[in-house]
Amino acid sequence: MTFNEQELVIGCQQRNRVAQKQLYDVFGGKLFAICLRYTKNRTDAEDVLQDAFIKIYENIVTFRNDSPVEYWLRSIVVNTALNHLRQQKHLKQLDDIDGHENVLAGKELVLADFQWQQLMEFIKELPIGCQTIFNLYAIEGYQHNEIAQKLGISEGTSKSQYSRARTLLQEKLNKETRFDDGSVRNK
Amino acid sequence: MMDPSETNSFEEQWKKVFQEASETPPLSTWEGIEARLDKEERKVVPLWWQTPRLWYAAASVAALLMVGIGLWNGSFSSEEKKDAHLAAGKTELVSPDADINTSSESSVEGKTAQQKEAVEVPSIQPETSIAQVESERRRKNSAENPAIIKQDESLASADTEKQVEEDRAAVSSFNNKVAVRKQENNPVSAEAVAGNKDLTNTDKFAAAQSNNVSVEPLNPANLDAASRIVAEALTPIGYKDLDVYVQKRYVFFKPGTITEKPVEKVSKNREYYAAVGLMPATFNPDVKVTSPPAAFANANASRQSLSGNSQAGTSYAVQTQGGKRLSKHWSVETGMSYLQGNSTYEGGYLLDVATSRSQNVLQSALMDKSGQNSGVNTPTSSPPANAFYIDVTKEVRNDYRYLQVPVQAGYTLNPDKKLSYSVLGGMMANFFMNNEIESASGTVITTKASDDVYRSLNWAATTGLRFNYRLSSQWKATLTGSYQKSITSGFKSNETLESRPYLYGVSWGVRYSF
Numbered sequence: 001m002t003f004n005e006q007e008l009v010i011g012c013q014q015r016n017r018v019a020q021k022q023l024y025d026v027f028g029g030k031l032f033a034i035c036l037r038y039t040k041n042r043t044d045a046e047d048v049l050q051d052a053f054i055k056i057y058e059n060i061v062t063f064r065n066d067s068p069v070e071y072w073l074r075s076i077v078v079n080t081a082l083n084h085l086r087q088q089k090h091l092k093q094l095d096d097i098d099g100h101e102n103v104l105a106g107k108e109l110v111l112a113d114f115q116w117q118q119l120m121e122f123i124k125e126l127p128i129g130c131q132t133i134f135n136l137y138a139i140e141g142y143q144h145n146e147i148a149q150k151l152g153i154s155e156g157t158s159k160s161q162y163s164r165a166r167t168l169l170q171e172k173l174n175k176e177t178r179f180d181d182g183s184v185r186n187k
Numbered sequence: 188m189m190d191p192s193e194t195n196s197f198e199e200q201w202k203k204v205f206q207e208a209s210e211t212p213p214l215s216t217w218e219g220i221e222a223r224l225d226k227e228e229r230k231v232v233p234l235w236w237q238t239p240r241l242w243y244a245a246a247s248v249a250a251l252l253m254v255g256i257g258l259w260n261g262s263f264s265s266e267e268k269k270d271a272h273l274a275a276g277k278t279e280l281v282s283p284d285a286d287i288n289t290s291s292e293s294s295v296e297g298k299t300a301q302q303k304e305a306v307e308v309p310s311i312q313p314e315t316s317i318a319q320v321e322s323e324r325r326r327k328n329s330a331e332n333p334a335i336i337k338q339d340e341s342l343a344s345a346d347t348e349k350q351v352e353e354d355r356a357a358v359s360s361f362n363n364k365v366a367v368r369k370q371e372n373n374p375v376s377a378e379a380v381a382g383n384k385d386l387t388n389t390d391k392f393a394a395a396q397s398n399n400v401s402v403e404p405l406n407p408a409n410l411d412a413a414s415r416i417v418a419e420a421l422t423p424i425g426y427k428d429l430d431v432y433v434q435k436r437y438v439f440f441k442p443g444t445i446t447e448k449p450v451e452k453v454s455k456n457r458e459y460y461a462a463v464g465l466m467p468a469t470f471n472p473d474v475k476v477t478s479p480p481a482a483f484a485n486a487n488a489s490r491q492s493l494s495g496n497s498q499a500g501t502s503y504a505v506q507t508q509g510g511k512r513l514s515k516h517w518s519v520e521t522g523m524s525y526l527q528g529n530s531t532y533e534g535g536y537l538l539d540v541a542t543s544r545s546q547n548v549l550q551s552a553l554m555d556k557s558g559q560n561s562g563v564n565t566p567t568s569s570p571p572a573n574a575f576y577i578d579v580t581k582e583v584r585n586d587y588r589y590l591q592v593p594v595q596a597g598y599t600l601n602p603d604k605k606l607s608y609s610v611l612g613g614m615m616a617n618f619f620m621n622n623e624i625e626s627a628s629g630t631v632i633t634t635k636a637s638d639d640v641y642r643s644l645n646w647a648a649t650t651g652l653r654f655n656y657r658l659s660s661q662w663k664a665t666l667t668g669s670y671q672k673s674i675t676s677g678f679k680s681n682e683t684l685e686s687r688p689y690l691y692g693v694s695w696g697v698r699y700s701f
Contacts (some may be wrong), residue, residue, distance in 0.1 A: 018226070024217055029209030036210065046216050053220045054227075111200045116208040119201070138198045139205050166197070 005069045012060045020057055027070060028053075031077045036134050037120055038081035040128070044088075052080040078140055082150060085132060114176070122172045130165035137162050198689065293350040438591065462508040462522075462665060464696025470502035470528030472587055472688045480551035480683060486537055488576030492548045495534025499691075502528045502590065506694060516599050518609070524591040526617070528688065531582040532624075537574040546574070546581050548627050552683045556640055584631075587688065588620040595647055609653040615671050617688075639679060647673040647688070655698070667694040 003011070003022060031052065035045035055076055063072055104179020111119060123131055136142045136150070137158070144162070148155040474497045479489035504527070510520030536547040546554075573649045595613030618639045622634040635644045651669035658664055677686035 015228075017221075017224070021217070021221075024220065028217070029211050030207070032212040032216075033205065033208040033210050037205065046212060049212055050217055050219045050223070054223055057224060059228075102378075111204050114204070116204050117210075119204055120208070138201045141198075141202065 006065060009060060009063055009065070009069055012057060013063075015057070023056075025051060027073050030070070031073060033116075033120070034074060034077050035141070036079060037123055037143075038078070038085065038132065040124060044084065048077070048081045048084045051084070052077040055080060074140070078136070082132070085128065114173075118176075123167055125172070126165050126168055129161050130168065133158055133161040134165035134169070138165075203339075216384040227242050229386075233488070255329070273619045301533075365545040458512045459511070459701040460508075460510050460520075460698050461701075462506075462520075462696050462698035464508070464665065464667070464694040466504040466506055466524075466669065466694035468502045468504060468526075468528075468668070468669075468690050468692025469499040470526070470530055470688065470690045471499035472497050472528065472585060472686050474530075474549065474585065474677075474684060474686045476534070476548055476552050476683060477685050478683050479690040480548060482537055482546060482551045482554075482574060483548060483576065486574050486576045488535065488537070490537050491576055491578060492551070494550050495532055497561055498531045498533060498582070500529035500531055500584075500586075502526065502530075502690070502692075504692060506696065508593075508696075508698075510597070515602050518599065519595070520597060520598040521592065521594050524593070526587070526589040526591050526690075528587040528589065528690065530585045530587070532585045533580050533582050535579065536577050536581055538577050539574040545577070547581060547626070549583060549585065549597070549624055553624065553632065553634070553640065555683050556678070556680065584623065584625040586623045588622075589657060590618040592616040592618070595649060595651075599655070604655045606657045607657075609655060611614060611649070611653055611667070611669075612674070613649055615647040616647045617647055617673070619643050619645060619677070641686075642675065642679055643675050645673055645677050645688075646675050647671045658697075661700045663698040663700070665694070665696045665698050667696070668692075669694060 003019075004063055008023045008026065012023055028049070032045065032049050035048040035052070036042065039045045039048060056073060059076070063069065123134060126134060132151070133147055137144065142150070144155045144158040145151075147158045151158070154186045476493050476495060480490040483489055483492035504524045506522060506524040508520050508522035510518050510522075512518045532547075532549050534548040536545050537551065538545045541543070593613060593615045595611045597609040597611045599609040601605050601607045619636045622641060624632045624634070626632050634640050649669060649671045651667050653665055653667040656664045656666075669690070671688075671690040671692075673687045673689065675687075677688060678684050
């Protein structure tokens with residue numbers, strides 16, 4: 001039996017440890033997956049998740065039920081991950097990258113044949129700037145101007161980094177093939 | 188540029204893949220979170236907790252509550268008795284409901300039977316009866332749903348356990364309330380709940396608690412608590428009605444404070460000072476002719492010669508001082524002053540008929556002294572032969588000039604205030620410079636220190652009261668009232684003349700402290 005979101009939020013607002021644990025149990029997995037996407041290793045991801053949940057518990061009193069709690073939680077995790085990257089100085093130098101605008105034009109992309117873990121590894125293999133911007137734009141759904149504002153970069157840089165990320169991902173996907181047994185292996 | 192539809196497809200695919208992506212974090216992550224939460228809870232100790240005023244307020248509120256509860260109990264005790272009787276009657280009516288429950292669950296049957304017995308115990312408390320009535324009323328209303336009653340029973344038992352184990356009960360309380368609300372919205376049998384594989388740990392814990400205590404006999408006290416919790420739990424509580432306890436945080440911050448330069452203490456314990464002043468004064472040499480001069484004796488005016496006296500004249504002194512403050516109150520000072528002491532002498536005079544020259548008594552006395560000491564610069568060195576006394580009082584000018592060196596101690600009152608007062612006392616060394624006496628003929632007789640008529644050093648006692656007004660940290664204005672009285676005669680020989688000058692003066696000056 002699980003509680004609904006409102007009950008969990010109320011419990012967490014009351015600093016009820018059981019509710020806090022249940023919130024963690026319910027959303028921790030998804031949020032940990034986000035942390036993994038934004039970091040390069042599991043240790044960093046765990047650190048980000050810890051920091052994020054501390055922030056969540058501290059600030060959940062400000063949460064209003066005008067949107068699903070999961071959106072709110074995801075945004076906190078993403079921001080925490082970005083802060084982590086800033087602290088690690090990974091986002092210091094993000095420059096414009098030219099020449100990747102039309103690489104994917106006309107190419108068909110089918111991700112259904114891949115497991116999300118495999119795709120996440122592809123993302124994690126990207127340069128950190130591409131990784132971050134790809135996550136923000138393609139998966140979190142931020143616009144380039146929003147990303148530019150978040151990361152303190154120009155909108156053009158965001159676009160070019162994203163384009164570069166797409167190209168690199170496409171190249172990785174093209175190297176993979178799917179076998180009948182469902183496994184994904186290098187060509 | 189990329190095709191928008193293709194771009195959309197690209198992002199949508201990625202988004203869809205990761206929308207439900209989930210990976211269980213390691214157990215250590217939650218342990219870390221929990222440790223940090225514990226640490227923060229210990230750390231956030233509100234400072235108002237230490238405020239005595241809050242405790243006073245809390246004590247006042249507690250006292251008021253106690254008084255209020257006492258009054259309330261007193262006024263409603265009769266009504267409670269009435270309710271107790273009513274409760275006993277209603278308990279009989281609800282027994283069929285209990286039978287319905289017993290058909291579905293043996294443990295519940297046992298409990299219900301025991302509850303019935305408990306209700307009929309004569310020593311039952313009024314509050315228990317009220318709760319039981321409420322409990323039975325709700326049971327009747329929900330008779331068509333035995334699961335709820337059973338759940339209530341479990342909850343009651345869980346609360347009984349809560350009295351034994353505080354921490355575990357706090358957990359179950361939260362879960363139970365929520366669980367009951369869910370039961371009301373979507374009635375499900377308790378067995379189904381217990382058998383649900385998706386139960387969270389805490390749910391299982393609560394359910395286990397319910398099962399464990401269901402076989403225990405209920406005593407009246409437990410029944411009281413159980414009934415109350417049932418009544419409370421069955422009341423629909425909206426989410427908005429739930430109390431949200433928010434830790435009030437007091438954030439203390441230190442704004443950019445302006446570091447004030449400490450004001451230099453005005454009155455330092457050790458300080459030197461220098462002062463200058465001008466003292467208008469009245470100076471009286473207090474000259475007395477102690478024995479008649481020879482000329483006056485010859486003129487049979489010995490008695491008259493002794494009747495003269497000095498009158499103070501307007502004088503002034505220019506002063507410089509230097510001092511040292513020894514302590515907060517005590518100070519010593521010295522300096523150098525130039526005193527112009529003007530006075531007059533009133534006395535008769537002799538007229539030499541032969542020469543028509545006159546000679547006042549002071550002049551005559553000085554001539555006698557000059558004869559003894561030789562060297563007084565007088566117009567006539569010999570007394571007139573045929574002189575006679577003119578019994579007319581005549582004032583002659585008698586001016587002195589001294590160089591003064593005072594040594595004084597001072598005791599200052601209110602040394603740190605803007606206006607302070609100093610009491611002064613000490614000695615004054617008066618170095619004789621010269622004396623001018625107007626002769627009877629109008630000429631001026633000047634006597635210098637080298638003439639050996641006057642003492643070159645004449646000691647005087649001095650005292651005074653000084654007002655110090657602080658103009659700044661270093662400057663003060665002073666107003667000093669002084670009195671000086673010579674303690675030795677001004678003349679080297681007291682045979683014919685004696686002088687003990689004294690002075691009243693008010694000095695105005697400024698003082699600079701180093």
